[in-house]
Every structure is written in C-alpha cells, then in structure tokens.
Amino acid sequence: MTTSIEQPVPARPASEDATLRAIRNRVLWLSTAIVHHANRVRPNPYGMKVGGHQASSASMVSIMTSLWFEHLRPGDRVSVKPHASPVLHAVNHLLGDLDASYLTTLRQFGGLQSYPSRSKDPDPADYSTGSVGIGATAPVWGALARRYVDGHFGAGGTGRQYSLVGDAELDEGAVWEAVLDPMVAELGEVVWIVDLNRQSLDRVVPDIGASRLQGMFAAAGWQVITAKYGSLLEETFQRPGGEALRARLDTMSNPEYQRLLRCDVDELRTRLPDSDILRSLVDGLTDDVLLEALGSLGGHDLTALRQAFHDIDETRPTVIFAYTVKGWGLASQGHPQNHSALLTEQQMAELATRLGTSLDDPWHGFEPGTPEALLCAATAARLRRTPVPALPTVTVPADLGRTPTGRATTQAALGRALLDLNRAAPQTAARVVTVSPDVSSSTNLGGWVNKVGVWSPTARPDWFADDAETILHWREQPTGRHLELGIAETNLVGVLGELGATWSRWGQPLLPIGVMYDPFVERALEPWSFGIYAGGQSILVGTPSGVTLAPEGGAHQSIKTPSIGLEQPGCVSYEPAFVLDAEWTLLAALNQLGKPGGSSAYLRLSTRSVDQALAVVPQDPAAREHRRRQVVAGAYALRKPADPAVTICAMGALLPEALQAAERLSALGHEAEVVCVTSADLLFRAVQARAGRDESASWILNAVLPADRARPMVTVLDGHPHTLAFLAGVNGVPACHLGVTRFGQSGNLQDVYRYHGVDVDSIIAAGLDLL
Template sequence: MTDRWAVLRVVEQRVLWLATAMIDHANRVRPRTDGLKVGGHQASSASMTTIMTALWFDHLAAGDRVSVKPHASPVLHAINYLLGSLDEHYLTTLRSFGGLQSYPSRAKDPDPVDYSTGSVGIGATAPIWGALARRYIGSRGAATGTGRQYSLVGDAELDEGACWEAILDPMVAELGEVCWIVDLNRQSLDRVVPQAAATRLQAMFEAAGWQVLTAKYGRLLTAVFDRPGGDALRRRIDDMSNAEFQRLLRCTPQELRLRLPDSEALSNLVEGLDDSTLTAALRNLGGHDLQTLGDALAAIDDSRPTVILAYTVKGYGLATEGHPQNHSSMLTEAQLRELADRVGMSLDAPWARFTPDSAPGRLCAETAARLHRTPARVQSSPDVPTDLGRTPAGTSSTQASLGRALLDLTRQAPAVARRVVTAAPDVASSTNLGGWINKVGVWSTDARRNWFDDDPETILHWRERPTGQHIELGIAEGNLVGLLGELGATWSRWGEPLLPIGVVYDPFVERALEPWSFGIYAGGQSILVGTPAGVTLAAEGGAHQSIKTPSIGLEQPGCVSYEPAFAIDLEWTLLAALSRLGRPGGSSAYLRLSSRPVDQALATVPPDPAARERRRRQAVAGAYLLRRAAQPPALTIAAMGAMLPEALAAADRLDALGVPADVVCVTSPGLLFAAAQARTGQGSADTWILDAAFPADRAAPLLTVLDGHPHTLAFLAGVHRRPARHLGVTSFGQSGALDAVYRHHGIDTDSIIRAGLDLT
C-alpha cells in the first residue's frame, strides 16, 4: 500500500474503531454495580475522526499544540495509542477511577494532552492565551520554539460567549499561529440546529480579522457536481435546511431517489447514480475527506488567525450517523460487529495496533518520531522574600498597598519582580497598578509610540514594548483569567516559570470563576486579585457589591484565598502567594482587597524582629490574635478585611461595658477551615494556627463579622464549641454612605456591640 491517501484512510478507520470500541467497553463490557450510565460520545468522536487523523498524521509538527473538543477525547487517546504514547491496558479504563478521563486533561490523563477541555468554550479559547503566553516568555529570551496553536471546536460550542469574547479581543488579531477547526456537524446535544449558520459564522470570523477557509464538499461529491445536473444538486444541498439534510442521511437509496430531486435535471442525475455512489456522495462532506482537509490545512495564512469550517456528519461511519438523538447513543453489539468487519478488526482482539512493517505501521512510527518532544527542563524561580521589611504608616487601603508592594519588589527583589507579569481587563489604573505600569511598561510584540508621553497632565504612561510586564486586555473577565491560566502554565510547558497576577473588580470574580477554576484544574498557577470588594464599595450600589466571593475563595480547590485587613498583611500574603507559583505542587491564590482607607496603626505591628516574624507566620497561615483583652475574655470577635476598624471599636466599647473581648484578625478562612478539618482527621493541613489564633485558655463565646456572607466564618464556632453569632451580608446592597450601608446590613459597630451583648 503506497498511496498516501489510502494509507491515511486505513489509519482513520483504525482510529474510528479504537475510539468506538473504547467507549463500548466502558459501557457494555466493563462490570458496573452502581447502575449509572458511563457514556463517552461515540457519535461526537466519529464526527472528528477524519479531521484529527489528517491533522496528526499529515500536518502537525512537534512545536504545535492542540486543544481537542471535550467529546472527542476517545479519538485523542486512540491516536496516542497508535503513536505508542499510551499503554494498551488504559484502553479499557475510559471514565474509570484512575483511568482515562472523561475529557482531555493535562493533569490527570496518562498520555500527552496539550490542553485540558471539558467546560464548553473554555478549552476552545485556551490556545489563544497559550499563544500569547509563549510570545510573552519568548520576548524574554526563553527557547519556546515555534508552532501553531490549534483548537478543535464543535459548532454548537460556538454558542458560548467565551468564544466570541476571545475572538474579538484586540490582541488576538495579531496571533497568526492560532487556528480553529470547527466540526460543523450542525447538531447539538438534543437536536439538529434548525438554521444553517455557516455563512453567518464566516462573516463573524472575517469581521474579527480572521482568515476563513471552508472544507464543505469532498472529492466524490465534487465529482458528481461536475456531471450534467450537478449544479442542481449543489444548489439543492446548499439551500436545504439542516434538518432536511440530516433526514436524508437516514434514507435508503430508494427513498433518496424520491426525496432529493426537485427538478428534472436533478432527477436525471440521481437516476444515473448507482445506490452506493448516491449514498456515499451525499455524506461525502469536506470534513470527512482527507485530501480536502489537507488542502485547507495547507492554505493557512500564518499572518493572522485562521478558522477552518469543516462540514461533517455526526456519527460518521457508525450505524447512528446523522440521527438527531445520536449524541448519547451507543452501538449495539451487532452494530459494533458490523463495524469491526468493515474496518478489518475483531471484538475478540479489539486493541490491535498495525504491524510495524505495514504501510500504516510505518506511518504511525514516522508520525511518532516527528511529534516527539523533549520534556521541558523546569527552571527554578528565584526565592521570594517573606518580608520586604517596611512597616506601613498613615492611612491606606489594601488595594492601594498592592501597587506599592509590587514597586517595593522591583527594588528589593528584582530577580523575583522580573518574573512577575500583571494583567487586567481595562481596569489597571482604577485598581492601583498605575505606578507598577509606569515602572515596568506594557507588553506588546513590538515597540509602539506613546503619543501622550509629552502631555504634562498624563499620569499613567502607556509605554508598549516587548520588555513590558503588564498585559492589558479588553473588558472581558473570562479572557483575563484564561490568559492567567496559560501564563501560569509556562513552567510546565516550556520550563520557564512566571508569576502572573490578574486584577479584576471583585464584583465580577464570579463571572471569571469558571474559566479561572478550569485553568487551575489544568495546572495553571496564578494570583487573582479581586478589588474593591463587598458592600464597603458603598456608593456603587448593589450591582457592584460582592458578598459571595469570600466563600468562593474558601471553596475553590487548588487555591489559597486571603482577605488582608492591613497593608502589611497584604504584603505578607502576596509574597506567600508568589512563592507558591511556577513550580510542581504549587497553587494559585485569590486576594480579596478593599478600597477603604484604614489607619495602619490599628495593625500594631510588633517592632521586635522575632515578634514581627511570629505575626507574619500567623497572618500567612490564616489568622492572628490582634487584640488581647486585659483580663480573661468574655467574648472573642473574629473579623476579616475591611471590618477590622468596626471590630476594634466595638471591642473598646464592650470593654467599657464590662465585657472584655479578644479580637482575632482572620486573613484566610480557607486555611483555617483546612486546619479545622485536619484536627478531626480530615486532611493533612497544619493545625497549629488554630491554637495560636484561638488559644484554648482564652476560649469564649464567638462573634464573627465580615463584609461578605456570614457562613464563610461560621465554621469557627466549632474550634472550641462555644456559643456563636455570625454577622455579614446576605442581601443585595444599595447605594449610600459607608455608615448607612453598614448599618443597613447589620455589620456596623453598634450591631457588633448588640450581638456581643446578646452572646454574653
């Protein structure tokens, strides 16, 4: 077998078989006791088989990276198996514990996966941010090589707004290495998409500056178009609805001869075709024709992003092809045997590879050698200092302190600062990054003139250059955290660690949460700063007042959350978060900051170096005892973030009323919760912080207060099992002065005092 396309066709059929059999084994063969469906998406995998065969075995280079649509995961594993990068025993473990994951996972799958996917729209956009991340570290001299960034996207996936937010970002139009291949099978999970959308999609991509290529018809169907009456057939197929086309795929040749013609010319053409040619031609779309796909891939213009609209049939090559309810359907054993016979395989030996001396076997070996990558050697980051040595004075907010801490880092730990890259969705100046940006500049692939450099009233100097360390995106929080995830993965992709920090308005953290969480799942380590937070942003009203984010920070896996009350706490926790980035076993962090000015003297930072270090360790671990009552306390007030001034004022007044109160400053409810769980044998966190912040000999009724949902700190009542009350925000806010808004939500000083008196 020497014909290139014939060899590729044999490989394509083997990939189809392996993906289908893998899913069949997981659902029909592997024993199950729980009665739950396993699934695996045979039809969605079949839709992508030709595209992925053409890409891997005929076009990919070692430097290319591919994001595979979630429901084509079995196809990826089948290809990796044929290339020798997946052991045979894994083929029987799809969706089993410790086996092949339901969707491609960089962190959990045993075979090569470039991008984790599974959350629709997020995996599709990841290669865009991967391209930016590679360009960024490449501009710093890192040896990243070259290569395209492919996204294999289902057409229904383009309904997700995340896709279009990314496509329309101004930075994306320059990324010529980005290529999306759209599996245009015109079906979603439940139905056939009612209206043809290809022309609309083409116009939308073109409007965004993308090159649009189309693989609509295969060679067989194109040859039929060249016959007399072929123009009528092309027009008939082009004009028919998606649903009608799908219905024709389910028809017998006799039914096709009745349903398809709408003119004498077309009737004559159809009558002149034998049954096998007629049925094969109708489903010979470009996305299932290796040569048509090869022509499209060869036509990619690397000067701008490209999208290839590849027309396909969902379930192509299976007995379920084209059926509107085939998304979750499974082949019967009889149907699977028929497929095995057709592709030269057997249910008795379902996992056979090609023999090494066969033409397909040689192609697999050649492809494996071509795509081999030498694992990246991870460079170690410079050690992050634990303390910059400054004791903030005067009045300041934690939001303002972020910018100062970054500037201090450039002076006192320049090697660390050079690894820092900040990003924002057009909110850099309003979140106090202006000084940092003036110092380090804005990153761009080429130096650009700043036309306002000589304007004496310009405070923020927007100097764009390849050496800049701030990346500014458009107003889309999903894009920001998508970029953070990829900047935070450069250590594992190319061995070059970065320390990425993204700044977003805290009310919109929830909008960014899903893609950020998915980035953490995929191994991206970053710091997300939400600021300003809570109803403390009083004048902005309920639409801009975040109340659930403290709980979100506590609950997010792979993330340490902090809500510092004072500038020194912000500095310490930021440095601790930076020290966890860009390394195996590292983690992300979420910092919830406030724009409320606070008297820094309230922090009472110990002047003694040993006592200062003790305070720092406790602040980084989750909490510290800020105010000790002069006598055994009748009450413990545990407060967080912007609420510390009210908590301290309430403690003073309660003491005057004969109710001595300790005040604990909570910096991380998540770390405290982990410690509380470990104390009962759940988890392995250190528990010393509970003894340090809540000493048993000072146990008293507990009052918690924060600018967020009160359940965030409610678990602290279990530390000593004392009576407790929990103050916080449980309703949408409204505009007003700070005292009025606090009073409305019951977190003002008077409310704290009343709750404390009720407890004692």
C-alpha cells in the same frame, strides 16, 4: 467567505492515501470501542450511566487523523473538543503514548478521564477541555503566553495553537469575547477547526448559519477557510446536472440533509431530486457512488483537509469550517438523538467487519512492518518533543522590610508591594506579569504599569508621552510586563491560566497576577477554576470589594466572594485588613506559583482607608516574623486581654469596627479579644487537618484560638456570614455570625454598615446577647 485556492496541494500517491485511510478507520474503530467497552463490556455493579460520545467522536476522526498524521509539528499544541476525547486516546495509543490497558478504563476511577485533562489523563493532552467554550479559547491565550515567554526568556519556541471546536460551542459568549479582542488579531499561530456537524445534544440545528459565523470571524480579522464538499462530490458536480446537485445541497436545510443520510438508496433516489436534470444525474450514479457521494463532506475528505491546512495564512488567526456528519461511519450517523447514543453489540460487530478488525480482540494493533505501523512510528518520531527543562530557582522574599504608616488601603498596597519587590528582588519581579480588563488605574496598578510598561507583540508609539497632564504612561513594547485586555473577565482569567502554566510547558515559570473588580469575580470564576484544574497557577485579585464600596450601591457590592475563595480547589484565599498583611500574603501567594505542587491564590482587597497604626506591628524582628507567620497561616490575635469575656473574629475591612466594639465592651466591663482573620480558607483547612481530613498544618488554631481561652464568639466580615461560622466549632462555643446577606444599598459607610448589621453597635449587641 471561503478562501480561494491559488496553489492546489500536489496529489499524493494513492498508496499513501490508502495508508492514511486505514489509520483513520482504526482511529474510528478504537474511539468507538473505547466507549462501547466502558458502557457495555466493563462490569457496572451500580447501574449508573457511564456515558461517552461515539457520534461526536466519529465526526472528528478524519480531522484528527489528518492533523496528527500529516500536519502537526513538535511545537504545535492542540485543544481537543471535550466529546472527542476517545479520538485523542485512540491517536495516542497508535503513536505509542498510551498503553492498551488504558483503553478499557474510560470514565473509570484512575483511568481515562471523561474529557481531555492535562493533569489527570495518563496520556498527553495539550489542553484540558470539558467546559464548553473554555477549552476552545485556551489556545488563544496559550499563544499569548508562548509569545510572552519567548520574548522575555528566549523560551517557548514556535508552533501553531490549534482548537478543535464543536459548532455548538460557538453559542458560548466566551468564544466571541476571545475572537473579538483586538490583541488576538495579531496571533497568526492560532488555528480553529470547527466541526460543523450541524447538530446539538438533542436535535439537528435548523439553521446553523455558517455564512453568518464566517462573516463574524472575518469581521474580527480572521482568515476564513471552508472545507465543505469532499472529492467525490466535487467530481460529481462536474458531471451534467452537477450544478443542480450543488444548488440542491447548498439550499437544503440541515434537518433535510441529515434525514437523507439515513435513507436507503431507493428512498434517496426518490427524495433527493427536485428537477428533471438532477433526476437524470442521480439515475446515472451507481448505488454505492450515490450513497457515498451524499456524505462526501470536506471534513471527512483527506484531500480537502490537506488543502485547507495548506492554505493557512500565518499572519493572522485562521478558522477552518469543516463540514462533517455527526456519527460519520456509524449506524447512528445523522440521527438527531445520536449525541449519547451507543451502538448495539450487533452494530459493533458489523462495524468491526467493515473496518477489518474484531470485537473479540478490539485493541489489536497494526502488524509490524506494515505501511500503517511504519506511518504511526514515523509520526511518533516526528512529534517527539524535547523534555521540559529543569525549572530555574525563583526566590520570593517573605518580607520586604517596610512598616506602613498613616492611612492606606489594601488595594493600594498591591501596586506598592509590586514596586517594592521590583527594587528588592529584581530577578524575581522580572517574572511577575499583571493582567487587567481595562481597569489598571482604578485598581491602583498605575505606578507598576508606568514602571514596567505594557506588553505588546510589537512596539507601538505612545502619542501621549509628551502630554504633561498624562499620569498613566502607556508604553507598549515586547519587554512590557502588564497585559491589558478589553472589558471581558473571561478573557482575563483565560490569559491568567495559560500564563500560569508556562512552567510546565516550557520550563519558564511566570508569576501572573490578574486584577478585576471583586463583584465581577463570579463572572470569571468558572473559566478561572477550569484554568486551575488544567494546571495554571495564578493570583486573582478582587478589588474593590464588599458593601464597603458604599456609594456604588448593590450593583457593585460583592457578597459571596469570600466563601467562593474558601471553597475553590487548588487555591488559597486571603482577605487582609492592613497593608502589611496584604504585602505578606501577596508574597506568600507568589511563592506558591510556577512549580509542581504549587497553588493559585485569591486576594480580596478593599478601597477603605484604614489607620495602619491599628495593626500594631511588632518592632522586634523576631516578633515581627512571628506575626508574619501567623498572617500567612490565616489569623493572629490583635487585641489580647488577660481574661476575655468574648472573642471577636473579624476579617478584612471591618477590623476597625471590631476594635472599636472591643473597646466599648471593655468600658462596659466585658473584655473582648479581637482575632484578625486573614484567611478563612486556611483556618478551615486547619480545622479539617486537626480531624485528620486534610494535610495542612493545624498549629494556627492553637495559636489564635487555644482551648483554654475559649469564649463566646462573634464573627464579622464584609461578606456572607457563613464564611466564618465554622470558627465557633473549633472549641464548641456559643456564637453569633454577622455579615452581608442582602443586596446592597447606596449610601455612606456607616449607613450601609448599619443597614447590614455589621456596624460597631451591631457587634456590641451581638456580644452582649452571647454574654
């Protein structure tokens, strides 16, 4: 599986390697001292564990020193494995991008974050990591986003996308969903470096299965490079008995190897040889050479790493398996429980002596004019990036001027609104990019896809273009504006997050919209949430939704997604009932993308066909704008009698039931007001703002739930009832909350609604109970 070396990298002068080793030693010291200070020096009045990962950082020190100080270019981007964040801060400090005052603030409020963060750390981080597996795949989607921006707007430039991956991260399914996607095989700028230290959190992994992992990458079309042994071991293999040593190491289990790393030299001479020829070789090595040779792995050898980077084939993605030792260079190296272990004060003092620094002055830099200081300065100059250009003005119209008639669904409204936007504001629509996991036609994006085409790095023939029965035309070309991935929701939201970050990377905002079945939103929630945390602004559309998808049964009926949208930070959640509401909320969400202080959005749409006349859209332009403002703010009164006895607050697909219940209650002598909720999220923010706990506007509460019209309240939605339960607290009224709290059943719409207690009769009964 190892790529053969056809053209060895020319040897570097010994003085240059010595300088690089000195910088590596300083990075090892700084990364270790950063964690040490946070845990053992900084006052900790609460006694809570601070944490940090000295051993996990140490295994990455050589890789990151080699990458930054020899190979990176300004256009390259790097995702650093979460537990190596102290190494990133150490490197940034040496390059002048992080003041020494921050080195004492790891995991301190306002200081260095636990894991690399684009939005919260004071020093540069190309990708936020911390959610295992998600940070590893981010550069894959970053590569796609860069190519898309470059092809459409001539921005983005060039550059590799590196992922520094812990070997334990390869246990995550999200990694393999990304590796196996057919589109990824074309991304030659993607380079993963696997820190193969063969340890997890609690143990040495008995069989890391490197050959199996290498085969899986190769089968997916990736180039596989292995940096297994360092120069000293390779030289030792050339001695008499060297092949016996290689065979011994190649067949040795991971735990045995790790245990040998912790042996003193006498014990090592006893335990390592398993034959006379190997014993003869071991006996011929000095103590220092024997101890150093055993730990001479490719991931710590600057020459081996230099060769690995040299051998990268940029026509396909590459993975480099770099064999390392967890805790390399530390007293804890190779120990099975070293993951969160901290060096003692004495061990830190011994490390400082060995690395030529001081525990009393841990942040002292290289003296000006020394080779190390000069290399740091030269590297900083080499990696200096052009500032992100000013963002272009992107104007999203608030209203496209159309008033829907007849029966229609909010799901169909998505595709129609995009086509209308393309006609009304082509310059804005040119920045819209849609993404779906192989469900374009079933989520009503077919017309949009036919209009704008499918994005592909290279043009591909549409072999069904002349087939008269083909409705969805699959024109794949670099100018396309729809991305279709395989059926893997984590891939979709990974791309969505990176497309939503192009404004901050290259000064070119995109308006990305991802569409998936609403029941699968929970599957994609964690990586999408992490993308928002990392600064990606996008719109996630969940459709079809709820038990309204009646015949599909419980497997395809979403319950918790409305409250998930309400609770997701950095996101505005909408669930419109009517086509025009869907259009207005979509346009409002698009207007919040691609800029500082922007926001993502989640739209929950339905396949239920609803009579649009029920929306009673005002004809007068001023009244229409008044309605639009309330729709975008979270709610509006749809039925407003002079003196209601009860208020029905309904959201989404259940508005027809709410209106029918109101009419029947009126016939019984109890007038009912109907409030159409478009965003439980924004209404809750308004409640918090009224109490001074949020900066949102609170005017919408006075508009739709004024105190002088406070009445007993029934809330109802196709989702969990607690989503709207807080509305009763706006004016402190008695309330009954209807919704879905059980797994669904297959059936027709009325049977399913009756089963869950959200049908017309149930709404009437709830109102009468309150009265």
